[in-house]
Amino acid sequence: MNMDIATVNALTYEDFVNILGNVVEKCPIITAAVWSGRPFFNLTALEAAISEFIDALPDSGKEGILRCHPDLAGRDLQSGSLTRESREEQAGAGMDALNSAEASRVARLNEEYKERFGFPFVICARMNDKANILRQLSERCQNERAVERARGIEEVKKICRLRLQGLVLTDAHNKL
Numbered sequence: 001m002n003m004d005i006a007t008v009n010a011l012t013y014e015d016f017v018n019i020l021g022n023v024v025e026k027c028p029i030i031t032a033a034v035w036s037g038r039p040f041f042n043l044t045a046l047e048a049a050i051s052e053f054i055d056a057l058p059d060s061g062k063e064g065i066l067r068c069h070p071d072l073a074g075r076d077l078q079s080g081s082l083t084r085e086s087r088e089e090q091a092g093a094g095m096d097a098l099n100s101a102e103a104s105r106v107a108r109l110n111e112e113y114k115e116r117f118g119f120p121f122v123i124c125a126r127m128n129d130k131a132n133i134l135r136q137l138s139e140r141c142q143n144e145r146a147v148e149r150a151r152g153i154e155e156v157k158k159i160c161r162l163r164l165q166g167l168v169l170t171d172a173h174n175k176l
């Protein structure tokens, strides 16, 4: 599905949340909140509304968003309980095909990261390959909590942008 922005603007809030509710992983409240900001001039404006909502949250809210994300190559991937979006993103980066050494390294670093920060490591899998993800996971474990909170939220926004682009026509493709 790829709707133009006029179609998006005409959606009831029920349809808007059903269709766009997972652009931020398991955070349909964000989509539900920005519906009030219709009409959106274009996809960029919708994306900006989501960004502004996230930026206005207190640190606890930002960390809450991060906590709604599944681990990379974690339990949800193994048990098949990832959201469709997340499954496709993780598979695209090869996270579903780690060898056993890689898998135990990722599991160990994910736990170390969560232990240190109290939220999971989040990275836009579609913009990174496996080697890059493994390197960042280990490097980012060394950061300060505030740095990682901000960095994780930046990655959430990248994931959101790509998910939105799969649902809504980009500005260049809208009829004028």
Ligand SMILES: NC(=O)N[C@H]1NC(=O)NC1=O
Residues within 6 Å of the ligand: 025, 069, 070, 071, 072, 085, 086, 087, 089, 090, 120, 121, 122, 123, 124, 125, 126, 159
């Ligand atoms: N933890 C984490 O980064 N999860 C994810 N990243 C991504 O691109 N999709 C995800 O589910």
